[in-house]
Amino acid sequence: MSAGSVAVVVPEDVAVPSWDLYELSIPCTVFGKPQPDLADPWYELRLCGTEEQTPDGAPDDARLGAPASPTGLSLRTSYGLGDLADADTVIVPSVPDACVEEGAPLPEALIAALREASDAGARMVSLCTGAFALAEAGLLNGRRATAHWMHTAQLAERYPKVEVDDSVLYVDDGDVLTSAGLTAGLDLCLHLVRRDLGAHVANQLARRMVVPAHRPGGQAQFIDLSVPETDDRGLAPVLEWARAHLQQPLTVEELARRAAMSPRTFYRRLHAATGTTPLRWLLEQRLGRARMLLESTDLPVERIGELSGLGTANNLRHHFLKQVGVSPSDYRRAFPFAAPAVRRPAQPHD
Structure with missing residues (x-):
């Protein structure tokens, strides 16, 4: 028995420039690398693609992980959306830009799989704009949630039943957790380790990653304390x-x-x-x-x-x-x- 299984959703266009790989790398780094001296066994990480699977369970190479990527990067995974419901924790990193900026629809299969995983008792987590997927699945209705401050206005407008808070790093609402973008996603993942395995393990892991051991979720995402540039030489x-x-x-x-x-x-x-x-x-x-x-x-x-x-x-x-x-x-x-x-x-x- 491990510290828990963590399923990370990998959108089909992971290789295009609009996809920010940083949010995907965070759960891979925190939950994917065994730490036997801290907790043995460690988490079981699964990267779950959103594309259809071939009969033998492997993803269709013509779709997921296609080599014709503008960035020269491709990704293959042996898990699909059907594996979300078996996970203890489901993490949705940032969704494609078009789904946020242009309102492009998220795959219906993904939304259905998220609902199924939630109904099965999985802990649902979003990093940055992954909150749009949880909101689309109705999992944030009546809940307080956050995302990167640049996108919280769109989140609130598109999903009025969600109580959007753009002033925090992350929100822990028990079985549903959401975070702001970039390093706030790392804060939330370390918070999950703290919840699951205790403060000592989380602190030691943070030390190995050379990051602050704990930033409370209520800390402000961004406060501009800089001095704006000005041509007013008198000032x-x-x-x-x-x-x-x-x-x-x-x-x-x-x-x-x-x-x-x-x-x-x-x-x-x-x-x-x-x-x-x-x-x-x-x-x-x-x-x-x-x-x-x-x-x-x-x-x-x-x-x-x-x-x-x-x-x-x-x-x-x-x-x-x-x-x-x-x-x-x-x-x-x-x-x-x-x-x-x-x-x-x-x-x-x-």
């Missing part, structure tokens, strides 16, 4: 000065004075250049400084609050929870700081 010097003095109690009046503008003009010019208000801009810069310090130092939260200009530890936690979606402590656990090794001076030979 650039004062914004650079402000970023270098974030620990000080900066005011709009002081920044306007340094820019040789009235507060009203400064407000208008900054909003035109950055799309935000001066106070919001300062908050974003301070949160960015706090994130950097949490990732790269072992300073206490109280000191980070001071250095970032957010004041007390409580104030830092308040803004972090509101804007990032997790506490500073949880964020730091996702990016553990490793102090650089101290090189001892060479000793002369006797």
Whole structure:
């Protein structure tokens, strides 16, 4: 008996440029490589093609894995859609772009197989735009779900019965789990390992993959803390000065004075250049400084609050929870700081 069987859906056009192989590689890496020292036996991975099978069970080479691929890449698998219902976990990586951008229909056989697997008790999982397949099968109706933030508006519009949340890395709704795109899919797969085999196994596996051991699903997918490019040379010097003095109690009046503008003009010019208000801009810069310090130092939260200009530890936690979606402590656990090794001076030979 293994840690569980994991069936990964491989769309028929896996070899075309619109297919992002990254989402397919994630479950293969997490569940496909045995880790006997962590759990023995490990997961049983099955790659299930969406094309019809030949009578002997092997896929039709003229369809799945055809060598005439623009990318020079092909894929063959001995499993098909009929094998989904026998799996403990079914994972649907990103669906073809045409199904998302143009509303092209997903294969009816795939949708039927997903429903059958769910009815059989399989844990249903989507990575990135794989949520469109689960939604089409009706498996997300009345549930909270997510996908890559670039596609969540389309998901919500196309499937109004789904409670789409575009602000999280992944959603664990028990027997149905969905994730945002790219590395959020890896976060979700490691979360599954944590659920199945415990935190120690998941942490050790993450360490081998050189990724954060655990990013909570509620953490924000994307927060723009950058400084937008601007040709406004009157603003650039004062914004650079402000970023270098974030620990000080900066005011709009002081920044306007340094820019040789009235507060009203400064407000208008900054909003035109950055799309935000001066106070919001300062908050974003301070949160960015706090994130950097949490990732790269072992300073206490109280000191980070001071250095970032957010004041007390409580104030830092308040803004972090509101804007990032997790506490500073949880964020730091996702990016553990490793102090650089101290090189001892060479000793002369006797």
